[in-house]
Amino acid sequence: MIKIGILGGGQLGYMFLQNALQYPCEISILDPAVDAPCAPHAHHFVQGDFKDYDTVVKFGKNLDAIGIEIEHVNVEALRYLKSIGKKVVPDPEALAIIQDKGVQKAFYTQNNIPTAPYFELDNWEDFKSKSDVNYPIFQKSKKDGYDGKGVQFIKSEADFNKLLQSPSIFETPADLDREIAVVTVADHLGNIVTYPTVEFVINEEYNLLDYLLIPSSLSKDVTDRAEEIARDVVKALNSPGVFAVEMFLNKDQSIWVNETASRVHNSGHSTIEGAYSSQFDQMLRTLMELPLGSTKLFTTSAMVNLIGAEGETGPAEIENVDTLLQIPGTFLHWYAKAITKPGRKMGHVTLVNDDIEQLKQNIKQVNETIRVVAKK
């Protein structure tokens, strides 16, 4: 029985675990939080810091394969585990590229992957004296950026006081039509498969992400190019694993790679219901060195994040589940986090429907129905 270890025990590990239980394998989870969602459900749970070299080595050395559900883990420890014969997915060298936005941007440039023009500054204060800046510009912290953290929008010199005080890249904003992503999977033999392109649909009233749609509503020309770019990225990374290549589709229909996640990703969640093999199933297959699953879709699906409501902090509770599940083709994924905070990802809802107009109506209804609050 293959022994698999996962660094991180949050919602991604949780959905991985739900699927992995049906395979002949034994799962250990490492997470610093004793109440991590995975803690009660894995074969073995180890409380510890996945950023710490010794902790990760100790965790991995009696296992066969080590994967991640979060990227900010100790790469040196993974390099060591690989050197002693452990299967590590993704490859530590791929992870090292992804972890540092400067290295990641250089990687795209070296491999002729289209990406936004940028420059990097190890000393952020040098930005102030730089004479050739075209505003507005995005500052992105090289390390530890996550879910919009570590990103600053600099409109002009008047925003100098907002500058992040860390080594950064400075990037030209896209002339954005919309954001898209392609979840891409590579096995240990170098076989690569892609899911159809995912489209991030924005709520125009609030200018916020409304839902993710797969397959996207975009032309075959665009999705073919997007999927080819995603393949190129993953081929160049030269690593097995699940990757989400996030891209900007510019108004002139050119595509820039924004960033790549070297793990299962929010943009692939609705593959659980919508696809033959989900991204979580593929993650397990890459760890067990099994043949990749089919990325074919059963149906069109959409994914809506469940975010902790404003002004609500405390023991989490979800309102109107009953009403939610009366909406045809809805599936709830509650992430089993004890505490809700404003903006925290607490779960998601997948909706399936072959009729896109009906799907949109159902999404609207989901958004009007469900709320994550603190228990009174």
Add this chain to the structure above:
Amino acid sequence: MIKIGILGGGQLGYMFLQNALQYPCEISILDPAVDAPCAPHAHHFVQGDFKDYDTVVKFGKNLDAIGIEIEHVNVEALRYLKSIGKKVVPDPEALAIIQDKGVQKAFYTQNNIPTAPYFELDNWEDFKSKSDVNYPIFQKSKKDGYDGKGVQFIKSEADFNKLLQSPSIFETPADLDREIAVVTVADHLGNIVTYPTVEFVINEEYNLLDYLLIPSSLSKDVTDRAEEIARDVVKALNSPGVFAVEMFLNKDQSIWVNETASRVHNSGHSTIEGAYSSQFDQMLRTLMELPLGSTKLFTTSAMVNLIGAEGETGPAEIENVDTLLQIPGTFLHWYAKAITKPGRKMGHVTLVNDDIEQLKQNIKQVNETIRVVAKK
């Protein structure tokens, strides 16, 4: 957070748990085996005998809802738990009907449900002196029959030495065209939904079950009648829960109910991949009193049991998983049982394919590929 308890921690509880984790609930499992498949994965695992009154009452009294994944549990304890306000699914009275084949047959007769002619004898020895028996005839033990156990085929008086020495029913054999089943779900409000009819396809060479097919290849007339009968059974049982109504389709195309399972069932396994909501999802919904899920199918699917190979007893191992998963549209469910024995259900494979001829070829390939053996 609703607290749910399940009596039994085998493969049915295991697949229930995989799905239930995505809902806001907390799952406790009661099973006598400390190495039951569910033991490491539930929120709480209690080792104990679900046939024992005190054990079941103690297990259930601090929970909100109690379900089953095995039928041979203490009904008296469930009656008590219901009387103190616990939600019990299925209703203890429905379970009491199902547990005793004599009571179950009388229930069909009283409710005008078509079933094979039969008589019952509390003293099995009376059979020998009965003068009006039409041979051949099936003897079925009233209690504790399970998976073909407790059933004896009596061809003539020469088989008297084979008689089961227990209170029994004696049933006229069907003039069998094929076996079918309809998985049927009822909620606490009396709403009833059915999945499409499942067909048991027999391997004619070996005269053994080859695979289950959903939807079946049968005519709409037959499946409409089967689904109506299944509804009638569940309506008469007057209980929420998931039920599998197993039926004989006779050569004259009449239908007889063979028996009803008052829980998720082998014949519904491929609803995990093939249907919007699986039977395990419905089980959770009935326990949480959520709206029933959609029984609509994404695609045609088949289910092949993985049975421990002849002559192999010991720590279980599955051969050729790699080859198996190269067959398009295959999904493995390994039940995480430590020990394999000849004939023991160790897992199953679901196959999906809209092309029925291709599906049959793939099933053949699965049957030729996979083997469950004891570790050498």
